Amino acid sequence: MAVTRMFGASVKRREDARMMTGRAHYTDDVRRNHTVHMSVVRSPYAHANITNIDSSEAAQMPGVVGVFTGADLVDDVAPVPCAWLLPDCNLKVPEYRAIAVDKARFVGDPVAVVIAEDRYQAEDAADAVKVSYEPLDVVTNQEAAVKDGAPQLYDDVPNNLAFQWKLSGGNFEEANQSADIRISQRFVNQRLIPNAMETRGVLADYNPGSGSLEVWLTSQNPHIHRLLLSAVTGIPEMNIRVDSTDVGGGFGSKIPLYGGEMIACGIAKKLGKPVKWMESRRENYVTTAHGRDHIDYVDLAATSDGKITGIRVEAYANHGAYLSTAAPGVPTWLFGTMLSGPYKIPNIECTMNGVLTNTTTTDAYRGAGRPEATYLLERMMDLLAKETGLDPVEVRRRNFIQPDEFPYTVATTLQYDSGNYDAALDQALEMVGYEELRKKQEDLRSQGRYLGIGFSTYVEVCGLAPSSAAGMMGFQGGLWESATVRVHPSGKATVLTGASPHGQGEETTFAQLVSHETGIPFHDIEIVHGDTDRIPFGWGTYGSRSTAVGGSAIVYASRNIVEKAKRFAAHMLESSPEDIDFNDGVFSVKGSPERSKTIQDVALAAHLAWDLPEGEKPGLEDSYFFDPTNFTFPFGTHICVVEVDAETGTTEVQKYVAVDDLGNVINPMIVDGQVHGGIAQGLAQALYEYAAYDEGGQLLTGSMMDYCVPKFEHIPHMDVGRTVTTTPVNPMGLKGAGETGTIASTPAVVNAIIDALSPLGIKHMDMPFTPQRVWEAIQERKGS
Amino acid sequence: MKHEITVTVNGTKHTSEVDSRMLLVHYIRDVLNLTGTHVGCDTSQCGACTILFNGKAVKCCTMLAAQADGAEIMTIEGLAKNGDLHPIQEGFWEEHGLQCGFCTPGMIMASYDLLQRIPNPDEQQIRHNLEGNLCRCTGYQNIVKSVQFASKKMSGAPGDD
Numbered sequence: 001m002a003v004t005r006m007f008g009a010s011v012k013r014r015e016d017a018r019m020m021t022g023r024a025h026y027t028d029d030v031r032r033n034h035t036v037h038m039s040v041v042r043s044p045y046a047h048a049n050i051t052n053i054d055s056s057e058a059a060q061m062p063g064v065v066g067v068f069t070g071a072d073l074v075d076d077v078a079p080v081p082c083a084w085l086l087p088d089c090n091l092k093v094p095e096y097r098a099i100a101v102d103k104a105r106f107v108g109d110p111v112a113v114v115i116a117e118d119r120y121q122a123e124d125a126a127d128a129v130k131v132s133y134e135p136l137d138v139v140t141n142q143e144a145a146v147k148d149g150a151p152q153l154y155d156d157v158p159n160n161l162a163f164q165w166k167l168s169g170g171n172f173e174e175a176n177q178s179a180d181i182r183i184s185q186r187f188v189n190q191r192l193i194p195n196a197m198e199t200r201g202v203l204a205d206y207n208p209g210s211g212s213l214e215v216w217l218t219s220q221n222p223h224i225h226r227l228l229l230s231a232v233t234g235i236p237e238m239n240i241r242v243d244s245t246d247v248g249g250g251f252g253s254k255i256p257l258y259g260g261e262m263i264a265c266g267i268a269k270k271l272g273k274p275v276k277w278m279e280s281r282r283e284n285y286v287t288t289a290h291g292r293d294h295i296d297y298v299d300l301a302a303t304s305d306g307k308i309t310g311i312r313v314e315a316y317a318n319h320g321a322y323l324s325t326a327a328p329g330v331p332t333w334l335f336g337t338m339l340s341g342p343y344k345i346p347n348i349e350c351t352m353n354g355v356l357t358n359t360t361t362t363d364a365y366r367g368a369g370r371p372e373a374t375y376l377l378e379r380m381m382d383l384l385a386k387e388t389g390l391d392p393v394e395v396r397r398r399n400f401i402q403p404d405e406f407p408y409t410v411a412t413t414l415q416y417d418s419g420n421y422d423a424a425l426d427q428a429l430e431m432v433g434y435e436e437l438r439k440k441q442e443d444l445r446s447q448g449r450y451l452g453i454g455f456s457t458y459v460e461v462c463g464l465a466p467s468s469a470a471g472m473m474g475f476q477g478g479l480w481e482s483a484t485v486r487v488h489p490s491g492k493a494t495v496l497t498g499a500s501p502h503g504q505g506e507e508t509t510f511a512q513l514v515s516h517e518t519g520i521p522f523h524d525i526e527i528v529h530g531d532t533d534r535i536p537f538g539w540g541t542y543g544s545r546s547t548a549v550g551g552s553a554i555v556y557a558s559r560n561i562v563e564k565a566k567r568f569a570a571h572m573l574e575s576s577p578e579d580i581d582f583n584d585g586v587f588s589v590k591g592s593p594e595r596s597k598t599i600q601d602v603a604l605a606a607h608l609a610w611d612l613p614e615g616e617k618p619g620l621e622d623s624y625f626f627d628p629t630n631f632t633f634p635f636g637t638h639i640c641v642v643e644v645d646a647e648t649g650t651t652e653v654q655k656y657v658a659v660d661d662l663g664n665v666i667n668p669m670i671v672d673g674q675v676h677g678g679i680a681q682g683l684a685q686a687l688y689e690y691a692a693y694d695e696g697g698q699l700l701t702g703s704m705m706d707y708c709v710p711k712f713e714h715i716p717h718m719d720v721g722r723t724v725t726t727t728p729v730n731p732m733g734l735k736g737a738g739e740t741g742t743i744a745s746t747p748a749v750v751n752a753i754i755d756a757l758s759p760l761g762i763k764h765m766d767m768p769f770t771p772q773r774v775w776e777a778i779q780e781r782k783g784s
Numbered sequence: 785m786k787h788e789i790t791v792t793v794n795g796t797k798h799t800s801e802v803d804s805r806m807l808l809v810h811y812i813r814d815v816l817n818l819t820g821t822h823v824g825c826d827t828s829q830c831g832a833c834t835i836l837f838n839g840k841a842v843k844c845c846t847m848l849a850a851q852a853d854g855a856e857i858m859t860i861e862g863l864a865k866n867g868d869l870h871p872i873q874e875g876f877w878e879e880h881g882l883q884c885g886f887c888t889p890g891m892i893m894a895s896y897d898l899l900q901r902i903p904n905p906d907e908q909q910i911r912h913n914l915e916g917n918l919c920r921c922t923g924y925q926n927i928v929k930s931v932q933f934a935s936k937k938m939s940g941a942p943g944d945d
């Protein structure tokens with residue numbers, strides 16, 4: 001392998017050049033002649049029978065091309081597919097129509113669409129569609145929805161229970177019987193709204209002459225979307241092109257296939273015209289999948305010296321009105337399997353009830369299941385510290401899996417690849433100045449001030465995933481990744497990747513990797529992603545998998561290129577491959593470095609093919625499909641220091657320290673950026689964000705005025721550090737960086753606030769810690 | 785009703801007939817095809833649509849095209865001159881001030897306005913003055929550094945190069 005400065009260098013991002021000059025092409029920026037615009041008529045009721053739709057007036061309005069109801073399109077567009085079919089848990093997947101037929105099940109459920117020549121006309125006409133409803137009883141809370149007598153969303157889903165999923169290792173009951181300490185706590189992990197800055201949208205252009213469909217789509221996984229669009233529209237996969245090169249953030253919300261996009265494609269085919277639809281932000285709030293929304297009942301068993309012997313979780317996940325594409329997998333496999341955290345917990349039991357309610361669907365949101373597991377576990381660690389009188393640091397250390405115990409199989413059957421949890425914790429303690437902080441806390445407490453220090457020592461599973469594991473879990477896809485490295489006659493290279501970055505910077509990181517492996521200069525390497533017409537196949541970007549899995553495919557393809565080039569170089573130098581050294585893009589004869597050929601020389605010779613080595617074929621290109629043998633398990637320690645103002649209930653984050661171990665790091669600048677953004681989202685769950693419904697199922701936080709997407713002043717400065725423990729799972733020894741910040745930060749912030757408030761006897765409160773909520777809690781305690 | 789407007793955008797004069805209700809952001813994006821100015825919300829919260837309007841940062845989703853008659857506008861496309869990035873763009877590049885890039889044009893135009901008013905802002909001033917622009921990707925820290933970089937570069941502080 002060539003060693004260049006590329007691996008580990010903070011190279012500036014090449015995608016920035018187009019993005020910061022206004023030259024990127026997000027979906028709404030793509031222009032096609034004769035495009036018509038779609039607007040969606042949505043149910044204002046959370047649960048209602050649709051008794052009549054009168055579109056006669058709308059159809060006559062200026063510019064209107066057509067009005068379509070669900071019934072009109074039943075034969076053109078199949079129901080929205082669910083692609084995570086959990087085995088062995090009595091899963092019921094209710095019919096999910098892209099446009100509701102007969103019955104609407106949440107506020108925002110589409111009931112008709114209008115197509116017009118411009119978007120203003122389409123919206124005017126949508127307002128003129130008259131729909132009659134017969135409102136039904138509504139249920140929005142998952143615990144209420146499973147009770148007998150609750151309003152039923154579907155005739156064939158009794159008690160609104162879509163599934164009951166169980167996982168267990170060891171015997172929790174026994175552990176609990178013999179425990180010195182038993183702690184029980186209920187946690188609400190509130191519903192969040194992803195709020196990618198670019199809303200969802202689509203431009204679908206069907207050519208009746210060729211029978212082909214071109215789709216520009218806000219997607220994290222364009223090949224999956226192509227496959228699903230083919231299934232629902234009947235257009236063969238090879239005749240569909242999906243392009244998602246520039247996407248304005250996703251955070252999980254652009255994994256699912258949604259009805260709006262399907263309908264636009266179906267109508268484009270029907271009309272033979274390009275159809276564009278971009279969600280408004282308000283539509284985004286009610287129709288793009290939300291995240292989290294768990295209610296978790298947790299029991300923990302431990303010895304008197306603070307060793308955990310078992311944990312049991314009985315939980316309810318709110319899936320909203322339908323099962324979104326990946327929804328069933330999120331609160332189950334991505335949650336239950338991570339209940340051991342970085343700790344040795346021999347007995348684990350999890351029961352997850354997946355519940356349907358009259359709310360927006362939920363699906364993956366940054367971290368997806370793992371933040372929920374980490375949150376409850378890290379809160380339980382602090383409760384255990386309180387109960388035993390141990391320092392929260394000590395109680396964690398006593399339960400850590402030790403460095404020499406890896407690979408370590410936890411009770412939930414995952415095998416952790418590698419780790420050194422104490423090392424990350426030590427570094428974080430040093431960065432934050434822990435001992436002094438505790439002294440300062442004591443001082444301030446004596447003055448009646450509330451300083452708190454919160455920990456989160458987390459481990460997460462990423463690098464999704466071995467395809468055999470995907471199959472076992474019921475995910476209807478593989479999770480390998482593909483790469484093609486194509487060296488042109490000029491020695492410049494085009495790399496096709498199945499990963500589909502939308503902010504993560506892989507156009508840069510992957511070029512660094514290829515340059516590192518082949519010695520081809522960084523600027524001579526183009527990374528192509530997001531275009532299904534150019535890339536063989538790919539499963540996309542989510543689950544912190546792009547570099548761990550997609551990058552691995554690139555490394556192996558690059559190595560195959562170098563191997564072939566070495567054989568060519570040997571032939572050209574009249575030597576044998578064993579006698580050739582390769583360094584920084586140059587092949588030379590061992591012992592006589594002046595006899596050399598560059599990889600560019602070889603690329604030209606391989607394409608000219610005037611003098612091929614025996615048995616060799618022309619060209620210099622390789623495709624590689626990488627299926628990992630295991631997940632990866634990044635870990636670390638986050639520490640948050642807050643002061644709570646008892647007069648106002650306001651929380652001020654005074655210090656935030658993150659030490660993450662992500663294995664090797666290709667581009668530290670980009671990885672720091674991923675960590676910052678992740679922390680901001682997790683911290684915002686602790687302090688600000690909350691999707692609130694009223695009893696009638698109206699989303700009360702349905703705009704950026706009402707839902708607190710954090711602004712500059714809401715996010716503190718973050719100090720980021722790293723330890724490095726490599727993984728054997730991939731050739732780069734790296735673990736993945738996209739979700740750690742979000743997974744780790746929420747409990748660190750909450751633990752800090754509870755620590756601050758502990759002199760008042762407060763042991764737990766649910767998120768978000770808004771000033772009002774905190775103030776009320778303080779008043780209540782002070783009053784009593 | 786239709787209105788005839790004459791607007792100078794990035795130094796080029798355009799005369800167009802627009803509907804009374806057409807938003808300025810749609811005029812810029814759909815009539816002039818300058819798609820670097822983005823739309824991220826419908827309540828004037830996000831700042832993705834920020835442009836310079838007669839030298840001041842405005843969210844052009846809250847203005848009508850008809851109000852722009854006679855105005856001088858600069859959008860993100862007009863910031864780099866002769867292929868040379870503006871120091872603010874350089875700052876965003878150097879300090880990794882963008883990820884998905886969707887908020888970036890608005891963020892840069894708002895920073896331009898800020899640095900005109902306060903050439904050497906401290907961190908607090910940056911955070912305060914840019915609070916009308918949302919970014920979901922970066923956690924803001926590197927945007928603060930980007931603006932600081934630009935501020936130094938623009939004031940010609942020694943040691944920039």
Ligand code: FES
Pocket residue numbers: 822823824825826827828829830831832833834843844845846
């Ligand atoms: S589009 Fe959000 S403020 Fe203008």
Ligand code: FES
Pocket residue numbers: 197248249503881882883884885886887888918919920921922
């Ligand atoms: S870079 Fe994605 S929203 Fe700011």
